[in-house]
Amino acid sequence: MPPVLQSEQPHLIYLNNAATTWPKPHEVLEEVAKCLRQPLHEQGRTTGNGSMDFPSAARETLATFFHAGPPEHYIFTQNATDALNLLIHGLVKKGGVPFHAITTELDHNSVLRPLITLEQEGAISLSVAPFTDNTISLTAIKKAICPETSLVVMTHGSNVLGSLQDIKPIAEYLNVNDIFFIVDGAQTAGHIPVDLSDIPVGAFVFTGHKALFGIPGIGGFFISEPDAIAITRQGGTGTDSRMLTHPSDMPMRFESGTPNYPGIASLYAGIRFVTSTGQDAIGKKNNDLTRFFIRELKNKPGITIYNDAPDLPVVSFNINGIDNHEAGYILARAYNVITRTGLHCAPLVHERIDGGKGCIRASLSWFTTRDEVTTAAAAIREVAESADTQVRSV
Amino acid sequence: MKEYILDKPLTEDFLKFLEQFGTVRFLDQLKKPYFSYEKEHFISIKGFVGDSNVEVRYKKESHDLVGDYFHLLLYYYDQGERGISALKGQEDSIRKKMKIRVDPMPENGI
Numbered sequence: 310m311p312p313v314l315q316s317e318q319p320h321l322i323y324l325n326n327a328a329t330t331w332p333k334p335h336e337v338l339e340e341v342a343k344c345l346r347q348p349l350h351e352q353g354r355t356t357g358n359g360s361m362d363f364p365s366a367a368r369e370t371l372a373t374f375f376h377a378g379p380p381e382h383y384i385f386t387q388n389a390t391d392a393l394n395l396l397i398h399g400l401v402k403k404g405g406v407p408f409h410a411i412t413t414e415l416d417h418n419s420v421l422r423p424l425i426t427l428e429q430e431g432a433i434s435l436s437v438a439p440f441t442d443n444t445i446s447l448t449a450i451k452k453a454i455c456p457e458t459s460l461v462v463m464t465h466g467s468n469v470l471g472s473l474q475d476i477k478p479i480a481e482y483l484n485v486n487d488i489f490f491i492v493d494g495a496q497t498a499g500h501i502p503v504d505l506s507d508i509p510v511g512a513f514v515f516t517g518h519k520a521l522f523g524i525p526g527i528g529g530f531f532i533s534e535p536d537a538i539a540i541t542r543q544g545g546t547g548t549d550s551r552m553l554t555h556p557s558d559m560p561m562r563f564e565s566g567t568p569n570y571p572g573i574a575s576l577y578a579g580i581r582f583v584t585s586t587g588q589d590a591i592g593k594k595n596n597d598l599t600r601f602f603i604r605e606l607k608n609k610p611g612i613t614i615y616n617d618a619p620d621l622p623v624v625s626f627n628i629n630g631i632d633n634h635e636a637g638y639i640l641a642r643a644y645n646v647i648t649r650t651g652l653h654c655a656p657l658v659h660e661r662i663d664g665g666k667g668c669i670r671a672s673l674s675w676f677t678t679r680d681e682v683t684t685a686a687a688a689i690r691e692v693a694e695s696a697d698t699q700v701r702s703v
Numbered sequence: 704m705k706e707y708i709l710d711k712p713l714t715e716d717f718l719k720f721l722e723q724f725g726t727v728r729f730l731d732q733l734k735k736p737y738f739s740y741e742k743e744h745f746i747s748i749k750g751f752v753g754d755s756n757v758e759v760r761y762k763k764e765s766h767d768l769v770g771d772y773f774h775l776l777l778y779y780y781d782q783g784e785r786g787i788s789a790l791k792g793q794e795d796s797i798r799k800k801m802k803i804r805v806d807p808m809p810e811n812g813i
Contacts, residue, residue: 631730635739639733642735694732695732
């Protein structure tokens with residue numbers, strides 16, 4: 310089935326898929342509609358039957374997709390930021406004192422802000438490992454480790470540089486040294502195969518609305534040892550209701566209140582779409598189109614590309630002589646090319662690559678076409694040529 | 704940030720008016736002629752000549768003082784030459800309030 314495309318003219322060229330993929334597969338929208346047409350199947354909370362139990366089905370699907378179980382160890386949250394907050398704050402609450410944590414220059418504010426808040430509150434000390442050649446090495450992590458290190462949080466793929474991080478040796482080293490490892494897979498889940506049976510992470514965070522093709526408002530994490538994380542949210546679970554304390558059984562340990570059923574349904578359908586399309590096919594197409602896009606822009610007058618060999622379909626660049634926000638505005642309003650401009654919530658990366666001024670990010674998805682990429686690249690070149698030569702006073 | 708839809712499309716003549724008060728940048732060789740306007744401590748504007756949509760960003764530190772500034776620009780533009788001096792007077796008054804905020808007890812008064 311083709312995706313559900315925009316019905317209104319003009320045709321948008323949507324290159325902001327690293328933020329939220331669009332369009333969504335037809336199957337995803339159908340599953341959400343199906344979910345909303347039925348009474349919700351609330352396990353333990355309703356006597357109804359006949360409706361699909363989307364949370365259980367989605368947990369099973371996630372366990373198969375990421376090759377790790379049990380399904381109850383997959384927790385639903387609003388998004389990756391929500392998952393990271395729950396994990397980081399829960400781990401620090403449970404952890405000993407003193408508590409030292411490590412993150413990296415490639416990380417997103419969803420990681421940096423919770424950690425820096427905890428550091429400012431005096432709950433932890435924090436080190437930030439630098440990147441070299443767009444990647445974080447095991448050596449850089451080792452250099453930051455001290456006897457009090459209890460946590461490492463790092464991205465699996467940079468949302469600015471599109472660089473995939475080799476997390477396996479880092480995970481193995483941290484596992485042996487009893488340091489909890491949280492991997493932020495917001496940019497990788499769906500784009501590349503992730504085999505958690507082969508990578509000993511403490512927790513792997515994902516979001517639904519990017520390359521898993523779900524709708525905004527759904528994300529989650531896999532956790533190997535739930536007891537490592539303190540319960541920081543309490544509420545109704547539909548189970549053990551006589552108890553006035555929160556149950557520690559999975560998945561209720563980290564989930565309370567009415568779940569986001571349409572979001573979970575979209576995640577379930579999105580993963581099935583990725584699986585049926587084939588991750589290899591998705592990866593190959595994204596890679597080919599991204600390479601083509603870079604070739605169309607590389608060494609062209611007035612364009613600076615910051616990542617000319619990304620692993621993920623993300624291209625970051627600036628147009629010389631024009632502020633990135635202005636360039637993004639022109640591309641959107643004059644050429645219908647949608648990008649994301651600014652710091653992309655990753656200020657430390659930008660400090661390194663562009664002095665902190667930010668850039669334009671174009672990010673592709675399975676639904677991006679070669680024609681769209683060709684048109685977008687021509688628009689970018691045109692803006693660059695005009696910006697270079699045609700600034701004038703009125 | 705606010706996006707406005709104006710009654711009529713923006714013209715180059717309006718940009719000439721804006722130049723009296725701040726910095727105008729004009730890229731007229733694009734598919735649509737783009738302009739930006741920057742007035743330090745007040746507002747910035749982005750848009751295209753020939754379009755009715757404009758994006759206006761207010762400076763955070765003085766948002767309450769400059770919230771109407773874009774409307775003042777439109778109002779005084781319609782008054783022609785007379786509008787330029789009238790708006791400059793309005794700007795002086797806004798600037799005085801900004802100055803009081805930054806330095807509430809100036810040594811020599813304002």
